[in-house]
Structure formats: C-alpha cells, structure tokens
Amino acid sequence: MIEPPVRSAAHRADLDPPERHPEAPAPGTVLPSHYADCVGCGPNHPTGLRMVTTAGPDVTVTGTFTVTAAHQGAPGLAHGGVLATALDEVLGGLSWLLRKPMVTGRLETDYIRPVPVGTTLALAARCVGFSGRRMYAKGQGRLDTPDGPIAIRAAAVFVVVGVEHFTEHGADMTAEQVHDYEVNP
Numbered sequence: 286m287i288e289p290p291v292r293s294a295a296h297r298a299d300l301d302p303p304e305r306h307p308e309a310p311a312p313g314t315v316l317p318s319h320y321a322d323c324v325g326c327g328p329n330h331p332t333g334l335r336m337v338t339t340a341g342p343d344v345t346v347t348g349t350f351t352v353t354a355a356h357q358g359a360p361g362l363a364h365g366g367v368l369a370t371a372l373d374e375v376l377g378g379l380s381w382l383l384r385k386p387m388v389t390g391r392l393e394t395d396y397i398r399p400v401p402v403g404t405t406l407a408l409a410a411r412c413v414g415f416s417g418r419r420m421y422a423k424g425q426g427r428l429d430t431p432d433g434p435i436a437i438r439a440a441a442v443f444v445v446v447g448v449e450h451f452t453e454h455g456a457d458m459t460a461e462q463v464h465d466y467e468v469n470p
C-alpha cells in the first residue's frame with residue numbers, strides 16, 4: 286500500500302519572521318553555483334537546468350531557467366518534475382540569505398500553464414518565516430519575463446540541518462564543498 290503524504294506546506298500565522306543574515310549577499314548579487322554537478326545550478330551537469338539565481342531584497346531570490354529539449358515531458362513541453370526542480374532550486378537559494386543549511390522537506394507545486402521548450406522561466410522565491418527548524422517559503426515561475434503569466438507556483442517547507450547531514454549521507458564530500466550555510470545534497 287502506498288501511503289499519501291501526511292503533511293502540508295501551508296504555514297501558520299504565528300511563524301517567526303524571516304531574518305536576512307547580516308552577511309547575506311547584497312540584493313542584485315548573482316549567487317554562485319553551490320555544487321558544480323548540481324542538476325539545478327551546476328555548470329558541469331550535461332543536461333542540468335543551469336539555473337542562475339540572484340539575491341533579492343529581504344529574504345528573496347530570483348532565478349531564470351531556459352527550458353531546452355533535454356527537459357521535455359510531452360513533445361515540446363517541459364516535464365513537471367523538471368519544473369518542480371527549478372522551483373526547488375530557487376527556493377533552496379534562500380539558504381544564501383539566511384546562511385543556514387537546509388534541505389527540502391516538502392514541495393507543493395501547482396502547474397497552471399504549460400511551459401514550452403524555449404521558454405525562459407522567471408522564477409522567484411520568498412521566505413515566509415520559521416517554526417523551529419522548519420522554514421516556510423513560497424515560489425513562482427512566470428513565462429519569459431518577471432511580469433509574464435504565472436505558469437507554476439509552490440509552497441515549501443525546508444528543514445534546517447547540520448552540515449553533518451551532507452557529510453554523513455552524501456558522497457565525496459570535502460571540507461571545501463560543505464560550508465555552514467550551504468545546501469549541498
């Protein structure tokens with residue numbers, strides 16, 4: 286028997302407000318790839334999303350993802366799982382502004398419009414707040430421009446972890462690859 290998820294990414298009204306870390310990259314700073322082989326942002330990944338993300342004001346991140354033939358589900362259209370990956374990546378980028386290592390606990394996605402190959406999605410993520418180790422966030426992707434039609438929306442819960450999460454569960458990790466604020470699965 287396959288059990289359905291038991292949780293929700295809907296956030297309560299009494300979250301602790303997000304706090305931009307004093308050493309967060311300034312708004313407008315292009316965030317570096319956190320891992321060269323990452324399917325979301327890694328420059329070494331042969332068919333990855335090659336996403337570029339940028340720090341915004343408060344605890345926000347924007348990003349772009351250009352859909353190619355490598356990302357299709359139906360002919361000429363982006364695969365839904367790939368679109369969820371794009372949302373995961375831009376939401377994960379909030380770690381840079383919070384300087385806390387986190388992993389995705391839950392990612393809820395609404396698919397609102399088809400996304401054709403050749404589209405450049407304009408993605409945005411915002412931290413909503415914290416409840417203990419849980420970081421609640423929302424994200425969206427618009428077709429081609431930051432004021433284009435909304436194609437996808439997400440609500441997510443990331444869970445703050447220690448760096449040992451990556452060194453114990455990951456592979457080939459070195460001290461240089463794991464920083465105290467980095468998501469590096």
Ligand SMILES: CCCCCCCCCCCC(=O)SCCNC(=O)CCNC(=O)[C@H](O)C(C)(C)COP(=O)(O)OP(=O)(O)OC[C@H]1O[C@@H](n2cnc3c(N)ncnc32)[C@H](O)[C@@H]1OP(=O)(O)O
Nearest residue numbers: 319373377378380381388389390391417442444466467468
């Ligand atoms: C800087 C560069 C960045 C650069 C940008 C990086 C972008 C990378 C984007 C990709 C990110 C990923 O894909 S990360 C990879 C995908 N995710 C994973 O592999 C995570 C796999 N899951 C796990 O490892 C584990 O289940 C954890 C770590 C999430 C939780 O385990 P744990 O540490 O034992 O903690 P646990 O006690 O269970 O939970 C702690 C608290 O979180 C809550 N919690 C746990 N799971 C969930 C959940 N699914 N949904 C809601 N809430 C949850 C619990 O209720 C609890 O709340 P309370 O009772 O304390 O209130």
